Amino acid sequence: QVQLVESGGGLVQAGGSLRLSCAASGRTFSSIAMGWFRQAPGKERELVAAVSRSATSTYYTDTVKDRFTISRDNAKNTVYLQMNSLKPADTAVYYCAARFWAVGIPGENEYDYWGQGTQVTVSS
Numbered sequence: 363q364v365q366l367v368e369s370g371g372g373l374v375q376a377g378g379s380l381r382l383s384c385a386a387s388g389r390t391f392s393s394i395a396m397g398w399f400r401q402a403p404g405k406e407r408e409l410v411a412a413v414s415r416s417a418t419s420t421y422y423t424d425t426v427k428d429r430f431t432i433s434r435d436n437a438k439n440t441v442y443l444q445m446n447s448l449k450p451a452d453t454a455v456y457y458c459a460a461r462f463w464a465v466g467i468p469g470e471n472e473y474d475y476w477g478q479g480t481q482v483t484v485s486s
Contacts, residue, residue, distance in 0.1 A: 364388040364475050366458050371480030374448055378484070382443040384458030384477055391439040392416070395464035397473055398432060398443045400454035400482075409470045410456070411443060421467045425451070448484045455479040 370382040386394065397412035411432040412421040420432055431444040441458060457480075459473035 364394060364460050364462075366460060366475055366477035368456065368458050368477045368480040371456060371482045373483045373485065376449055376484055376486050378448050379444070379446045380448065380482060382445065382456055382458075382480060382482075384441045384443075386439045386441070386460065391434075392436045394460045394462055395466075395468050396432075396434060396441040397421075397459045397461070397468065398441075399457045399459055399473075400452075401457070402454040405454075407457075412467045413441065414466050415464065419466050445482070448482075450484045450486045452482060453484050454482060456482050 365387045367385050368382060370380060374380055392415055395415050398410045399407050400410050401407040410423055410426055411430055413432045413434050417434050429447045434441040458477045460475040461468040461473045
């Protein structure tokens with residue numbers, strides 16, 4: 363089992379940056395593939411970015427490529443989402459999620475554990 367706690371959300375103007383963090387506890391972090399999801403009001407949850415257990419593979423949805431960067435620090439049991447050039451369309455609650463023993467990047471429906479979410483609001 364693993365507990366996930368997100369931080370770093372907030373209000374930012376369009377074009378600005380935020381860095382989200384997700385701290386994991388409870389199990390060996392290197393055994394966990396991590397993902398960042400978001401859900402905007404009235405919209406379905408979507409996978410934004412993901413990183414494999416060893417960080418050799420990453421995934422980004424098309425709308426955030428070249429703006430967002432996912433990274434992990436296995437020594438700190440933490441995964442990050444650096445978000446640059448933010449747009450109002452990025453406004454959502456952002457969740458981190460974990461999947462144990464995944465090979466590569468897990469499918470969107472394969473995550474087992476979830477954080478409580480952190481709000482990101484981008485003003486125009």
